[in-house]
Amino acid sequence: MSTKKPGRFAQAALRFLGLDGHLSLEPELLRALLATSSGKHVTVDSALQLSAVFSCVSLISETVSTLPLKIYQRKADGSRDVAVKHPLYNLLCRSPNYEMTPSRFMLMIVASICLWGNSYIEIIRSASGRIISLNPLLPQNMVVIRNKTNGMLKYTYTESGVNREITEKNMMHIRGFGIDGVMGLFKVQKARETIGAAQAAEEAAAKFFENGLQTSGLLSAQGKLTPDQRESLRENMTKFMGSKNAGKMMVLENGMEYHGITMNPEAAQMLETRTFEIEEICRWFRVPPFMVGHLDKQSSWASSTEGMNMQFLTNTLRPLLVNIEQEIARCLIGAAEFETYYVEFSVEGLLRADSKGRAEYYASALDHGWYNRNEVRRKENEAPIPGGDIYTIQSALIPLDKVGTNYKGDNNEQTKPAASR
Structure with a gap:
């Protein structure tokens, strides 16, 4: 049986799946590699139809999109200022391109990393060489191949059926978790x-639920009922249905008995399976299950909202934020400005405690x-006050061995207490 050698894009797809890009595969075999043991062919679109996947991806991407990203300039005294005059400030903080706000721009970047493992901008x-726009691209339309001649990565993007190449210099490729340093792993494919x-x-x-018989109980009679008796019994039973009729006394005649029906084992096992799959999906995305509405088994998490946000920030968001930065x-920014400028997400909003906790802090x-x-008023979005820029400390602290004396720290003088003279 003859086989057709895969083309350039098919070879890249095979390498993306961890296979030899020069293998000749029949279409049936290739489809089998993308199938699952459950018989389902998993794609990004079908995965997003699961509420757990949709919630995990939207939670991570929307949370990151709300974090302010700013470019800072280091000062000689160790402090920093927001570099509002730097050319990148407008791109990162106001408008990355003609169509997007910074929030929408970052949401697309993070969602691409969560689903495809890679984001391309x-x-x-x-x-003159000045950066004027940052345009995010669809990761499913990108093929990345390393040029064997010069070792550079070559990006080929398909748009409206037309292929165009983008040089590595003009591509910002943000990779998710990966093992080769070139491509992030396709999370949906790995978790298929x-x-x-x-x-x-x-x-x-x-x-x-569509085909099964769903009832909370049944009536049994000793003898066979006529059609008229069944219809009359059915009409009488409607008087005991619904929450407004709860607690009414039911009278059974002619040896009839009522048998309550609980959840059958198959339904209970199905419910348990669905619960387990939610936890498994959350594990793939490193999201606490309670953050996507799954409230079982959350006792191991912090008891306060601030503690939960800290764990989510540390275990889930922090690696992603550092990667993007x-x-x-x-x-x-480039090597010439590395020592002077840097970008950083502001995460204080995630760590914002309640009123009592903020007051103590x-x-x-x-x-x-x-x-x-x-500075405190600015963090609370309040206007500054006259004299509020002065730093103060408590001056009533004295050394432990000076307790009981009229200690004066300036000239190190001490006198006996007046009562002992």
Whole structure:
């Protein structure tokens, strides 16, 4: 049987799946590689139809999209200022391109990483070489191949049926978790067995409720009922249906008995399977299940909202944020400005405690002099006040061995207490 050698794009797809890009595969065999044990063919679109996948991806991408991303300039005294005059400030903080806000731009980047493992942003430059636009591209339309001649990565993008090549210089490629340093792993493809099982469970549950007999109980009689008796009994039973009729006394005649029906083992096992698949999907995306509405088994998580946000930030968001920050610095800032400028997400909003917790935190900051009052007011979105830029500390602290004396720290003088003279 003759086989057709895969083309350039098919070879890239095979390498993306971890296979030899020069293998000759029949279409049936290629489809089999993308199938799952449950019989489901998992794609990004079908995966997003699962509420757990949709919630995990939207939670991560929308949360990151709300975090302010700014470019800072380091100062000689160790402090920093927002570099509002830097050319990248407008692109990162106001409008990355003609159509997008910074929030929508970042949401697309993070969603691409969560689903495809890679995000591609084309860097548009003016004739003088200045960066004027950042255009995110669809990862499913991109093929990445390393040029064997010069070792550079070559990006081929398909748009409206037309292929065009983009040089590595004009591409910001943000990779998710990967093992070769070139491509991030396609998470939906790697998790296809878990997602496929969840899809099969969803479909089985839908068919169960569509075709299965769902009733809370049944009546049994000693003798055979006539059609008229069955109809009369059915009409009488409607008087006991619904929450408004709960607690009414039912009278059974002629040896009839009522048998309540609980959930059968098959339905209970299906419910347990669906619960397990939600937890498995959350594990793939490193999202706490309670954050997507799954409230079982959450006792191991922090008891406060601030603690939960801290764990989510540390375990889920922090690696992603650092990855994006460093890739922006590498591709957009350049080596000449590395020591002076850098970009950073502001995560204070995620760590915002309740009113009591914030009051205690600010009181400690003011007492120890590492915040002044206007800095605290800015964090609370309040206007500054006159004299609020002065740093203050508590001056009543004295050495432990000076307790009981009129200790004066300036000239180190001490006198006996007046009562002992």
